[in-house]
Amino acid sequence: MPRKPPSAAPPDLRPEAVVSGHKAREHEVLLSTITPMFGGSARPAEVDLAQPVSARTVRGHLRFWWRALNGGCFGSLPALFKAESHIWGSAASEHGSPSRVDITVEPLRPAPKLSDKDLRHLAAEEGVAYGGYGVFDRGRALVEGVSRFPFKVTATCDDDLWQRDVAPAIRAWTLLGGVGRRTRRGFGSLRQYHEERALFGLPEDAPHTHRYSMLPATWLVGPAQASSEKAWFWILDKFKAQERRGPKPRGRLASPVVVKAVADPRATAPERQTFWPVAFQFRAPGGSRHRIDQVWRGLTAAEGLRRVTIGEFHD
Known part of the structure; x- marks a missing residue:
């Protein structure tokens, strides 16, 4: 015998009831993709047009960028894991805890699906085909994709947690990450609306940040472009040209480098939108550092790129 659906409406939940034990409220962030996004759904090579970006996906990105921003503040991995679990939650176990966010x-x-004509246009760009390894093959797309679409992320947590942990993770994700496949090569890049901070650096009224909590990094910034696609094509072409120059030693040369277009948050009106082609390097210790720097020196020699250094490297 089939079950009868309940007749009573579910109760309204207040934000403080969702995240119990804290004075929680909703913090909304308006985002939009600025370059094509591929994949990203539960099914490989497909896009969920009804919900192209899921809450679980966003949570995973924010956990990753929270670790990247705060990893240097802790003396050991267990201490980092404990702090991460306290904020973002952990699986049920002896030390499991619910998420505070x-x-x-x-x-x-709705997210507009890329047509065959759009896909051919992208595949014709040499830099995009190179950066989209696994997405494009011999001029055809292997994965479904969508063009620009806006979405809203709501984080329910207390104000202190938002300012200290969640908002910085969102900003790092929107500047350096993305959604879907091949985000390190600029696919699925994001822009955050109503972001008043400067594109580079920290505002003067920012709270003190521990020197080890900022990843030592270098930005390579190209000329401003009126189109995010043009900025993205420009930096991908420069990156591919560098990889073409002579034999390279084996190893993951490009793994610490992010190549993408970044929207300038200071330009809010549609007629003043500005996008910057940016390459960003994670300077990691270890044997690969010398090989990474070889690639980086070549990129800096590319015409139109200027270097912006953030932080210093500490062995």
């Missing part, structure tokens, strides 16, 4: 994602309009 509830994430919801709401698409603001």
Whole structure:
């Protein structure tokens, strides 16, 4: 005998009821993709047009960028894991804990699927085909994709947690990460609306940041472009040209380098939108550092790129 659906409506949940034990409230962030996004759904090589970005995906990105920003503040991996679990939650176990941050994602309009013509246009760009390894093969797309679409991320947590941990993770994700496949090569890049901070550096009124909590990094910035696609194509072409120059030693040369277009948050009106082609290097210790620097020196020699150094490297 089939079950009868309940007749009573579910109760309204207040933010403080979702994240119990804290004075929680909703913090909304409006985001939009600025380059094509491929994949990203539960099914390989497909896009969920109804919900192209899931709350679980966003939570995973924010956990990753929280670790990247705060890893140097802890003396050991267990201490880092304990702090991460306290904020973002952990699986049920002896030391399991619920998350203090509830994430919801709401698409603001349907994500337009890329047509065959759009895919051929992208595949014709040499830099995109090179950066999209695994997405494109011999001029055809292997994965479904969508063009620009806006969505809203709502983080329910207390104000202190938002300012100290969640908002910085969101900013790092939007500047350096993305959604879907091949985000290190600029696919699925994001822009955050109403972001008033400067594109580079920290505002003067920012709270003191421990020197080890900022990843030592270098930005390579190209000329401003009116189109995010043009900025993305430009930096991919420069990156591919460098990889073409002579034999390279074996190893993951490009793994610490992110190549993408970044929206300038200071330009809010549509007629003043500005995008910057940016390459970003994670300077990691270890034997690969010398090989990484070889690639980086070549990139800096590319015409139109200027270097912006953030932080210093500490062995």
